Amino acid sequence: MTEAMANSLRQGPDENGKFGMFGGRFVAETLMPLILDLEKSYRAAQNDPEFLAEMEDLRTHFAGRPSPLYFAERMTDELGGAKVYFKREDLNHTGSHKLNNCLGQILLAKRMGKTRIIAETGAGQHGVATATVCARFGLPCTIFMGATDVERQMPNVLRMKMLGAEVRPVTAGAGTLKDAMNEALRDWVTNVDSTYYLIGTAAGPHPYPEMVRDFQKVIGEEIRVQILEAEGRLPDAVVACIGGGSNAIGTFHDFLDDPDVEIFGAEAGGHGVDVENGHAASMTGGRPGVLHGNRTYLLQDADGQIIEGHSISAGLDYPGVGPEHSFLRDSGRVTYVPVTDKEALDAFMACTKFEGIIPALESAHGLAHVMKLAPQMDKDKIIVLCLSGRGDKDVESVGKHLGMAL
C-alpha cells in the first residue's frame, strides 16, 4: 500500500464491513447467507463492464444525469458571503437522489434472479424511487412505511400506488422510519428465496453501506467536474443533510482526501438537541450502539433501548446513521451539526422565495446550515449544497406548520 492510500479516508470498509469500529454484519443467521451472497454478486457486478454500461445508460436516459450544478445567485446576495451552489438532485427523475441507488440495486437484484422487491421508506422518496424502478423492470414490490409517515407524506403514497407498489403502513412503535425498517427486515427473513431488500440509505449490514455509497458517489464526482468547470477550483465547503446518510456520503466521498474542502453534515435537530426525545441528531446526541445490522451512533437510553427521535422531516426521522458517517465523525474529517425544525422551515421558505426552488424539507436542513456558514465566509469562497430533493411532497405539511390558509 502506498502512503497516500494508507492515509486515505476513502478505503473503507475492510473485508468485514467495518469502517474503524463501525459497520459490520449484525443480522440474524437466516439473513447471513443472503448478505454474503449479495456481497459476492456485488463484487462481480462492480467490475463487469456490461453492468456498468447499463447503469450509465439508465443514468443518462432514465434519470437525466448529470444533474446540474446551479449558482444560487439571489441566495448568495441575500447571505452576503460565500458563493452558494446547489447540486440539483431535485431534478433527478422522481425528484431526489434516491433513484441513483435504486438503479444500481435493481440491476443487481435482476442479476441475482430475485423476483420480488421490498423497501422501507420515510419521506416516501425512496419508496417512490423503488416503485419506479420496479415498474421500469416489471418486478412486484412492497414498500413498508410508518403509519405516521403515510399521513404526512400522502402525495408520495399515491405515487407509489400508481406505480404499482403495495404500500404497507407500519403501526409498531411511533410508526416512522425505524419501525418500517424493522418490518422490512421481518419480511425479508420470511421471504428469503424470492425477495431482494432494496435498502434506501447508506446503513444496514455490510455490504449495504458500501454499495449504497458507491451508487451515490456520482453526486460528488459530478460536483468536482462541474465546479472545476464553473470556478476553476474545488469548493471551500460541501454541505448535505443526514438521514441515514446516503445523499451526504454520495456528496462527501469524492472530497474526503481533499483537505482544503471542509465538509459538513446537517442532522435533524428537531425541537433542539437538549430536548429529550425531541430530535433525530444521532451523532450530536447519541452514542455508538448496534441496530439494523450495523454498529453506529444511535439515539438510545441508558439501557440500550432505541429512542424514536423526532424531526419535522420524515426522511431524517431515524435514530441512527450510516456507519461510515460515524467513522468520519470520530476521525474529525466531517463536522456534523444539528439544525432545528424551525431553522429548516425558514430555509425552506428562503429557497422557495429567493430561488424559485421548493426544496425537500430534508434538503432544507442542509440549506439552513449553509445560511449560517455563508455570511461568515469571504465573498471569494465557495460552498456547494447537495439539494437532495424537491419539496412538492412537503408543501401541505409546511403550509400547516406556517398556518397558511388555502
Place this chain on the structure above:
Amino acid sequence: MAVTRIDRRFEKTRAENRPAFVSFVMAGDPDETTADAILAGLPAAGADVIELGMPFSDPMADGVAIQLAGQRALKSGMTLAKTLAMVERFRKIDDETPIVLMGYYNPIYIFGVDAFLAEAARIGVDGLIVVDLPAEEDDELCLPALKAGLNFIRLTTPTTDDARLETVLGNSSGFVYYVSMTGITGAEIKNRAAVGEAVNRIKSHTSLPVAVGFGIKTAEDAQLIGRDADGVVVGSALVTAVEQSLDAGRSTPKTAEAVHNLVRTLSQGARAARS
C-alpha cells in the same frame, strides 16, 4: 469449557429418552413481580430449560406476540440489570434448571460486555442466545462468553447450508437452536417433515443436542417435533397466554397460572414424543 447446567440437563433428558421442553418467557412481562412468579413455577410445570427474554425496543426477528411482550416489559420499567436480578432471585429457589438469556445485542453492548458476562456468570446464567450476532461477529460476545464459562447457543436456519453449518457450529456450545422456518417467531411451520430432516442433518455434524423452535404452539406440535429434536422450544404461545390473562393491560391472579397450565400441557406433549 466446564460442564454447565445445560449440559447436565440434556444428559438427563437424553437418558430418559425424551426431548427437553424449553420454555421462553419475557423478563418483566407483564411486570416484575408477576414475571418472578411465572419464572418460579416453570420447572414444576414441566420446563426442563428456561429461556428468559431480555426485552428490546426493536426485536427484528420477532412476531407480534413477542414484540408485545417486550413492550409490556419495557413499559413496566424492565432493564437488563433488572433481568439479571430476576435470575439471581430464581437461583435462590432453583439451582438446577438451566437459564438461557435470549435477546438482541445492543442492551448488552451498552451494559458493557465484560460487566454483563461477569454478572451473568456470578448469578448463575448458563447460556446466551443473541439473535443479531452471527458467527461473523464472534469476537463481540461469543468468545468472551465462552471464556466466562457461559454457553453460546447459536441459531441455525433453513438457509444455513452444510458448508456454512461448520462455521455456525464452530463456537457453539450447550445446544444448537434450529429455527424451524425462514421467518419470525410466532409464524406457522409449513413443512413438519422438513424440520425432522433438517434436525437429523444437523445431528450428523455435531454431538450437541439440537432444539427446535419457532412455530411450536400445541402439545401435538411438541410431540411431533420432539420425535427427532432433543428439545422443543415454545415462546409465542406462552407470552400470548400472558397477554390473554391480562385485565386492561395489568396482571391478574390468573396470569402466572395461565402460563403454567399451558407449560404443563405442552411439556406433556413433548414427553409423549417417543412413547
